[in-house]
Amino acid sequence: MKRNLRFALILLVLPAATALGEGGPLATYAPTLSPETAVLIAGADVEAGARTFERKCAQCHDGAKDGGHSKGPHLWNVIGRKAGSAPGFNYSNAMRGSGHTWNYATLDYFLSDTERAVPGRAMDLTGLPDAKMRAAVIAYLRTLGDNPPPLP
Secondary structure (H helix, E strand, O other): OHHHHHHHHHHHHHHHHHHHOOOOOOOOOOOOOOHHHHHHHHOOOHHHHHHHHHHHOOOOOOOOOOOOOOOOOOOOOOOOOEOOOOOOOOOOHHHHOOOOEOOHHHHHHHHHOHHHHOOOOOOOOOOOOOHHHHHHHHHHHHHOOOOOOOOO
C-alpha cells in the first residue's frame, strides 16, 4: 500500500517538476508570454516599475533618451532590439550569441532568471522572481522608446 501511495505521489509531482524545468537558454528557446503575464504587464503600475528600475537596474543601465552606455547597455528603444546589438557597447559573448530579440516574452523570461536565459552573461542581477514586480519593470521599459509597442 505504501509503495502504491508513493508511486501515486511521484506521478502527481512529476508534471510540476517537469514544468519548472522547461525552457533553457534564449539561444535555443523561444519563450511565449502567458496570458497571466500579459494581464500583469497590461495592468502594471509603471511608476512602481520606474522605482524598481531605479533600485535594481539604474546603477548599470541608463534608460534616458539622451543617455548612454554605462556598466550595462543603454536601454532606450530596447523593446524590439536584437539582444547584444546596441552600437558601442561591449557585450559578453553569451549575450551577443543569444540571438533573440527583446519583446515582452523574452524580457519576462530573462528577468525571471538571467543565468538560465543567458548563461555566461556579464550582468550581476540574477533575476526578479516576483511576477508583479517584473511586469511593472517591463511596463516601464516599454515607455523607454520612441515608438512603444502596444501592450499585450
